[in-house]
Structures are given as C-alpha cells and as structure tokens.
Amino acid sequence: MAAALLRLLPFLLLALTAPPATAAAAVLTPAAAKNVTLDSATLSFADLTLLGDSFLRNGSVGLTRETGVPSSSAGTVLCTQPVAFRGPGATASNATAVASFAARFSFVIANPNPGAAGGDGIAFFISPGPATLGATGGYLGLFNSSDYAVAKNGSASAAIVAVEFDTMANPEFADPSDNHVGLDLGSPLSVATVDLAASGVDLKSGNLTTAWIDYRSGDRRLEVFLSYAVATKPKRPVLSVAVDLSPYLKEAMYVGFSASTEGSTQQHTIKEWTFQTFGFPPTANSSFESNATSNSSEPATVPVSNAANSHKRVGLALGILGPVALAVAFVFFAWVSIKKLIQLTSRNDAAFSPELLKGPRKFSYKELSAATRGFHTSRVVGKGAFGTVYKAAMPGAAATTYAVKRSTQAHQSRSEFVAELSVIACLRHKNLVQLEGWCDEKGELLLVYEYMPNGSLDKALYGEPCTLSWPQRYTVAAGIASVLSYLHQECEQRVIHRDIKTSNILLDGNLSPRLGDFGLARLMDHNKSPVSTLTAGTMGYLAPEYLQSGKATEQTDVFSYGVVLLEVCCGRRPIDKDEGGGKNVNLVDWVWRLHGEDRLIEAADARLAGEFDKAEMLRLLLVGLSCANPNCEERPAMRRVVQILNREAEPAPVPRKKPLLVFSSSASMKLQEIAFSCGDDVRGGYSAAKPTSPKSEGADIER
Secondary structure, three states, rough: HHHHHHHHHHHHHHHHOOOHHHOOOOOOOHHHOOOOEEHHHHEEHHHEEEEEEOOOEOEEEOOOOOOOOOOEEEEEEEOOOOOOOOOOOOEOOOOHHEOOOEEEEEEEEEEEOOOOOOOEEEEEEEEOOOOOOOOHHHHHOOOHHHHHHHHOOOOOOOEEEEEEOOOOOOOHOOOOOEEEEEEEEEOOOOOEEHHHHOOOOOOOOOOOOOEEEEEEEEEEEEEEEEEEEOOOOOEEEEEEEOOOOOOOOOEEEEEEEEEEEOOOOEEEEEEEEEEEEEEOOOOOOOOOOOOOOOOOOOOOOOHHHHHHHEEEEHHHHHHHHHHHHHHHHHHHHHHHHHHHHHHHHHHHHHHHHHHHHOOOOOOOOHHHHHHHOOOOOOEEEEHHHOOEEEEEEEEOOOOOEEEEEEEEOHHHHHHHHHHHHHHHHHOOOOOOOOEEEEEEOOOOEEEEEEOOOOHHHHHHHHOOOOOOOOOHHHHHHHHHHHHHHHHHHOOOOOOEEEOHHHEEEEOOOOOOOEOOOOOOEEOOOOOOOOOOOOOOOOOOOOHHHHHHHHHHHHHHHHHHHHHHHHHHHOOOOEEEEOOOOOOOOEHHHHHHHHHHOOHHHHHHHHHHHOOOOOOHHHHHHHHHHHOOOOOOOOOOOHHHHHHHHOOOOOOOOOOOOOOOOOOOOOOOEEEEHHHOOOEEOOOOOOOOOOOOOOOOOOOEEOO
16 A cells, blocks of 8 residues: 555645646747746846956946056847747737836946046847947947948838947937937937936946836837936936837847947946836736736636536545645655665765775874864964864874864765865875875864975965975976876876865975865766766856856866966966056956967066066966866866976967857856855965855956
C-alpha cells in the first residue's frame, strides 16, 4: 500500500498544485499581444542590450562616461526582448488596438566639472529595432543627421518615439532652452517642447529626478511629469501633448534609454525604472490580465444542478485524498531528509579521513593552539571574511613555522574548508602554497600551510616603499602563469581557482610566487562543461561572463590573471581613484585607452623609475590586455601565456579599442546583485577571504 501511494504521490501533488491550463506563461508574439510589465529590479543581464559607452554599476545603468574635454560620449541600453504595442487588426484609424503605456524612471544628470559646459541630455525611447546607437551631441545617441528626412516629409512610417530631457540648447533643433523636455518622433527635431524654468526642476542640478511618461491611446495624449520626489507623482504634467502614436508603433518594439555628450563631461545615470503597457483585451494565454479590460457583457451560464454536483464531487475527493497525500508526502520527505543527512555525515567524515590525505597530516588542536599562543592577536598575519590566519611556531629541536588558517564561523564555512582541503591536498607544483596539515577538533576548522616569510604580492606591490624590482615582477608573472597552466590542463581534474588576486599570491623566502587560498576552487573533469554556481570572487577581478551566468571556467581565471598582470606592470589596483582622488578608474580600461593612443609604455609603474626592460614590459602589458579581453573566446589559454612569457611565442595582436562585450541569453544574475566587496584586510599576505554578500561596493560591468 505504501509503495503504491508513493508511486501515486507525484500525480496527486501535481493534481492539487497544477495551475489551470489557461494560466500558462505568456509568450510575446504580435498575434497574441498582451499587457506586459517590466521592472529593472527583476531584470538580468540577458534582458538588456548595452551599446556604446553604457555600463552597469550597483544595479544602475550608466549611459555616458566622464571624458576629457573636448571628447564626447554616447550610450544606449534597451530591453533585449521586444514589447507588443499593436494588436492584430490595429490601423491608423483604429487606435484602440494600440497599447497605452506608462513609464517611470529615476535618473541623475551630473557634471563632474561644474564650471564646464553641460550637455546634451537623456532620452526615454521606443524603437522599431534593437540597434539604435546614434550620434553624439544633440542627437542624444539616438538619431543621426539622416533622420531629418522623416521630420521634413512627414512620413508616418514606424520610427523612434522618444521623450528627451535636454540640457543643451541646440538652435538647429529649435530647442527653447538648456533645460527642457521634448517629444521626438523619428527625429531630434521635437514636435513639442516645454521649458522647465517654471517647473522648479533643473535637469543639470545633479539631483535624483523622477519622470513619469503616460500615453493613453484612447485619448491620443502623452503626458510627462517630473519631480525630485521618487514616490510622489505631481498632479500636473510639465508636458501634455495631443498626439496619435499609432502610426509610429509597430506590433513589436524595443524600450530603452539613451544619452550623449559633446565636448563636455556630463554623466547620465538611470537609477531604477518600470514600464508597462495596458489596454489590450485579455487573451487565452495571457498572464497579464490584471490590467486588461473585458468586453464581455454576459457571463457564461452553467446548469446549477450540474455545477453543484461537480463541486460536491470535487470537495469529497479533496477531503479524502488531501490528508492522505499530505501524510504520504510528510513520510516521503522525512525519509529523503534523513537519507541525505546520513550521506552528508558520511561524506564529511570521509573528507577528514586521514587515509584519504596521504600528504598532509592531522594536527591536534592542542599543539596548534600552543604554537599560536592560544591564537593570540599578536600572531595574526592575515584576516578576511573566511577567518583569520596566524603564524604558528612549533616547539622542539627542529622548530618549524607554519601559517594556520582558522575559520571564524565553522557552521557556515565548512563547505569552503572541505573544498580547500580536498583540492590542494592532491596538488603538487613549485608555485603552489604547500598544505602541511589540517585539524577538525572542538568545532574548529584549521588548515596548516607552509609559512611564507615575505607575505603577499599585494603587500609587496603596494607597500611603502615597493619592494619588488622588475625582474622579480616578471618572475611572479611567469610563475603564476605556470601554476595556472598546471591547474587548468595538467591535473587529472581541472581546477578552477575562482579567486585569483594579488592578496592570494604569496612570496616565499626567495620572492618566488606561490598561489594559495583554494577556498573557492572547484574540481572539474576535462571533458565536462561548467555548471552555474553562486557567483563568488572579488570586485575588479571578476570576468564579465562569470557575473553574467555564474559559470566558472578556465577563462574566468584567465581574466583574473590578466588583471593581476596589469597590476604587476602598473602598480595600480584593479579599481582605483584617479589623481584627484574622486572618480573610480578601472585599470583594464585605463591601460586599454593608453594602448589605443599608442602610449602603452606610459602604463609602467612610475616607482620603477624606468629601471625595466621595455620589451618585457610591453610583452606583459599586451598579455594582460589579451587575458582581460571582455569576450572570453578571445582570451589565450594559460599554456599559451606560459609560452609567450618564456619567449617561445609572440603575444597575440591586441585591438586598439577595447572590444564590446556581447551578452549571451543564459544570463541569470539580477541587476541589483552586480556588486562585490573588495575589503579584505590583508596584513602579511595570507588572505583568508571568501566572497562577501553582494550588497556593498559595486563592480563596473564593462562591455
């Protein structure tokens, strides 16, 4: 009986929980136009297309970048999937089949140099195509000079519909002022504008400003509201236009934002936004019927007796099967949970079994506590989110010094502890930190390493004064390339480190590099594809596609290595302040810009005072850029990098302009999750850090 019920359980649960067939997920097609709602808080990388200078940071979208005058910048972001604006049968004379829409978004237009000229503005737009990056300046990164033809001949063909928030008065476009709102239909020449002088809103103030754009197809009217208050929509619009957009709206169009500058340093940022269409009648497969208006005047009739009998039968069946199904489900899930617990316990015991670890030995908690003077603060050599690293001096005739990593939260860090223990215990390479032993007593998780007297590369590179000469830096670069080639291609199983950074590269007594901290490492068979995991790592070192999909591969390690290589050459952190101490500067972008201007050698660390081999410096810089290429397919394998650094091969050509990043459709990370901490407190070089919660500082997602 129990076996039979277990076999029936999936079907019973499916019958009780399955939604009606009419509530299936909606698929956007012109033939089945439906009301949709978009919210930036729930979008992922795959939902957006970034063009030009646009980028993501801390869940916000930057459209333009701070550039030196008289340079210009333009960027566009738009939803990857089209939105239906017209139902089947909609015509120019039948606007009721064209959707109404409402958009709300908060933005900031800031000028880093208040004394400099502003411009040119930001625009919300609806486009018939997914590629809409236009010219800079008054064209707002949305239009081109050829678009004038649309305005001149009055064509009603599908074109870009945009609401501009302009901070530059362009006489050729008949702009009323340098602080105005306008409606553009296929051209930068607005069909309606309003000066914002009387509204109390200054677009160039640098304040967070919220805009509401409402279009009612039935009334054929578009209204724009503006306020510094995010939550309170003003009662009166700043712009109200009687306009029929049905000639411009196709069955499927793309929604987005665009901005540009021309000879100025204004920056345009979209903080958050929502968009929805409404007014379509409900469809059989629509999941957005809450905003739809039903035209049915008479409900369907059902014989009362049949309906009542049907309800009784359903109630009786549920009254009998419901408790039985719940009881069986409880027994089933209890049995599965107990089985998993037994398996997990046996697996953990096996992970710590001395027979499985042939090299490292098990230390007792007592001897490690004595060697670290009771884990005294004076013995701390490193600290991070994972825990703390102590210097341990073992007593005896043959006194030995170790580094002991101690987890501060054993119940939360056991998985990382097991990962590091199982990975590094079976690895042997001259450029790896040697694991000497382990301890799992008194609720403590302890790993014992050989001691690195010269601390971390981070400390040596950024300490005052810098203690690394150019030959030593080149040795570090070659050594880490060698060990990564070993991990990726020479082990029985591939090892993906996932946290390559200067604080995880240690220096022995001869200043030779040793790669450590395998708390995030993953083993992978050579013939298997990577799987998605929780995205982990440190800001500035994370490959764009890893943030996008959560899939760690050899190429994500290669990207991190490329950033480290640029640090070694330039003596600058991955994300650092500019000379004025205000703006964050991305190291990869900075070096690539110098490369594009044929000034790559100027990226060399000034503290070297010119005492380096120019050919070697250029070689490392080019390899660093190749490894940090935004597109993972273009990065070299570590084996190839080793050959280049050993002068057995020449560096691959590096494009003068940083390549654009093409996002794939497998993205899973939400926009507000694009932030990682880089606040490891590393003193002496043993990083004990694991990834922190992605809630603090933000990493730019470059293209």
